[in-house]
Amino acid sequence: MKSKIKERFPQWCSDNEDYELMLTDDIDSLVSCALLKKIKGYETNYYYDFQTIYELKESDVPAIAVDCDLVNGRCWSNHVTMLSAKDSVNKKSANLNNIGKISRDNYFQKFCGSTAIQIWSFYDIPLPETEEGKMALLCLDVGFKGHYDSRFIEIHSKYLKALGFPELIEVLERHTSTEFYDLIRKYNMASKIKLNKNGMLTTDIDIANLQCLFSLDLSRPDKPFYIRREFTRDWPTCLVNYKTYTKDDFPEMFSVALINRNKVCFTKIK
Template identity: 35%
Template sequence: MRQQYKDMFPAWVDFIDEDFDLVLSNDADSLLSCLFLNKMFGWKINYFYDFNALYQIKPSDRDRIYVDIDVVNGKGWGNHVVLINKTDKINKQMANLNTIFKVHQANYCKKYSASTFLTILSYYNYPLFLLPREAQLITLSIDAGFKGFYDKYFQQFNYFYIHNVLDMDYLFDLQKQYSKDDFYNVIGTYNLHEKIYLQNGKLATKIKLDELAKLFNFNKDVINDLFSATFTQIQEFEDVCIPLNANPNIDLSNAFSFALTNKNFAKLSLYKEGVQHER
């Protein structure tokens, strides 16, 4: 990532010698991001969040990093649009390009549409170009980050973020060699569209974990330990979807997470009554 943009990120992202707990969300973007942060800095996944509840493996007083989860308060990596209006209050502890560039409902089409995983790889200057071509294609396929390249209008934003901000021009050029269908085939091959969920207190998924671990050099023991651990619910939420046209102003005072899922639709998790709020 180019330094001028790295300088806009919250300071904590450089506290790599501190011991944080990671909070995993329910998709491939969060999982690969967490596995990368574990590989690089030794931070362990101790929590799982599925928008309806927060679960933990064991009690901990370490600071949490919410990964691919745009929380209203707390530290995290994200990639969602979280502003309805440009002047809305932001969580300054979120490392999110769409927050940094003040993307909001009115200029939603200018958003960074690639993955949280790609943001993290770029920020920490990871040499993705040294990994197999298939790994590079997977990185572009997560969250369908490639889609903007194949649209005449959106290609300018695909170029701006990948080339000018992330400083990964080889990924922009890589898109020229493949079709949209090629990338959708990658998504299907590795089940990148599948969710992560809890089944009898343990994580389960149809995402092709073994293949991804091999391509990205992730420790399989870490993955096996994660999917054999038992999670216990510690917080419950109400998962709410709101059309923005009917609700131009949303009260986030009782919200745990919030994001625009498209220009005219918002998704948020609200604390349920009687549940202690996240610190």
């Protein structure tokens, strides 16, 4: 990652404090948590399905939400969260879109890669060795898609260069979007991570083969989770084009993400 970008990330990303992780419900979060455990030694103690936060055990250790944009608090993520250019951002968010003040107003300048690839870059982790491993990395959060969209291709390549991954642009140029979607299906990467009736994490994602591609331990906690806090989910809410929104228009918002330029998904505290 270019130093002028890295220095704009929150200080907690570089400190040596102890943190715990809050896993969310997809492969991007799982890979991101695995990277943070490998590099920083952080353990997963929470799971958030965007309606309820579950915990393994009570803890006073500060938490980092992973692949989830909190309105306040530490998080690694990749979503656009500013509802207009006048909106505020969470200053503790490690997210290129928040750091770059990307909003509805400049939406087509957004970073449209994954949370994991930001972590990969920030901590200078070597890319997967194989072509398929590099493709799988680009599949996280459909991070290849911008390369094949005329609205995003230029900015998509700009971000990959800034992250220090020009090699991935060459990978994209060697393949079609269909090949990437085929890879997603091959490893069931679109499947969700859920809790079963016993509170254990379960998924249909092909974890065994993906962790070989990434040379990364993708194992999940093997103990039951218990409800800690419940939320109300508003998904999606349409944003009327002519109004300048901010988060103040949505009281008690807890986590937020624009799912396209005119729709927002968020949870709020009950």
